Amino acid sequence: MSNQPTPDLEKLTLSSDEVVVPKGPGFVPTFLYYFSGTALVTTFLAVKILGVGLDTGIPNQFGLLFGIVGGLVGTYFNQGKVLEIPFTSRKTFLREFQQVLDEKGYSQNPDASDDEIRVYQRPVLRQLFSGKIYVHLTEKRAFISSRAAHLRWLKKRLQ
Structure with missing residues (x-):
């Protein structure tokens, strides 16, 4: 093995954070x-x-x-997209985000969520026609992946 320097791992990690959420079909x-x-x-x-x-x-x-x-x-209406929303306070954003999702009947699925990605979905029968919403939070930005119609609605409500 050679003793060559490795690429800057922080930059690779930060740039790969943006594509962590599953995008869905284009x-x-x-x-x-x-x-x-x-x-x-x-x-x-x-x-x-x-x-x-x-x-x-x-x-x-x-x-x-x-x-x-x-x-x-x-x-x-149904193409998979990713929406990026900047925020100043993570706690405030999550509170507002949850309030908006509550209006449409979405709740976080703790079994599907992990440390990096939060998964929100509707109850079983309503989920058949609405899909899931995936959220990845960085220090100052939220990356939300879902159907285009959901993202247009979320963008209006959160910005």
Whole structure:
């Protein structure tokens, strides 16, 4: 082994803190998920409602059109994103953050949380359509990861 100096570990740790929270699926996977589901359902409904076969191409055109719209709308609301919020007092931020989450029925899951990441979720049935909120706190910043719609709502309420 050579006795060469190692890189500055503090800088590596600080820069890696920003990506500690799980981000979730980005634009492309989310778009493809909602596009394909909407396109398939619309194509099937067009065949049944219009009474024409797939060989005419009409149901496929409806599927493509509605698939694009459904993909864009689904991506706008459900794409995974990370929000960074600066704060001056960790204690005050956590109190305000918990009050905001209480309004929507979120509570911290102590079994899923650890020293670095806090996990907030709704009760089981409501969680099926809302997902989780992941929070990583540094000295002066909070990194919050969740669906885009949740992050837009949180940003309005916390800033």
